[in-house]
Amino acid sequence: EASWSLFKRHAFENMDPMGHPELEEVGRQIAAKCKGLPLALKTLAGMLRSKSEVEEWKCILRSEIWELRDNDILPALMLSYNDLPAHLKRCFSFCAIFPKDYPFRKEQVIHLWIANG
Structure with missing residues (x-):
């Protein structure tokens, strides 16, 4: 319950x-x-x-x-x-490239996302 x-x-x-x-x-x-x-x-x-x-x-x-x-x-x-929509799946996949428990900033993911179109 x-x-x-x-x-x-x-x-x-x-x-x-x-x-x-x-x-x-x-x-x-x-x-x-x-x-x-x-x-x-x-x-x-x-x-x-x-x-x-x-x-x-x-x-x-x-x-x-x-x-x-x-x-x-x-x-x-x-x-x-x-x-998820396709564009968010791509963003999510960039988060997955970092090792487990690795501290990263959202700006890092944004830069990767932009750089890869």
Whole structure:
């Protein structure tokens, strides 16, 4: 129930979930797939906030990406990444060139992004 509460707060930020029972039903199932991981819950809920069609939510629920790993945040992050527009995917990929725990400034990423068109 804590997972659903966190998911609901982010997915239905400006709406009452009771007014969208079809989204609530699918949302509860998606929240369960996040296995209590707060980052996964917030990431997917934030992405789904802009999607009002139940079929869009069901597409996330039925995705084969959930089968990649058990107890891991990767599926939720991949689903969110796949939903990004192409220009933001490119920007995100520049962030990935830095080693884990390496401190970098946003200006560095901006310069790389601009230099590569």
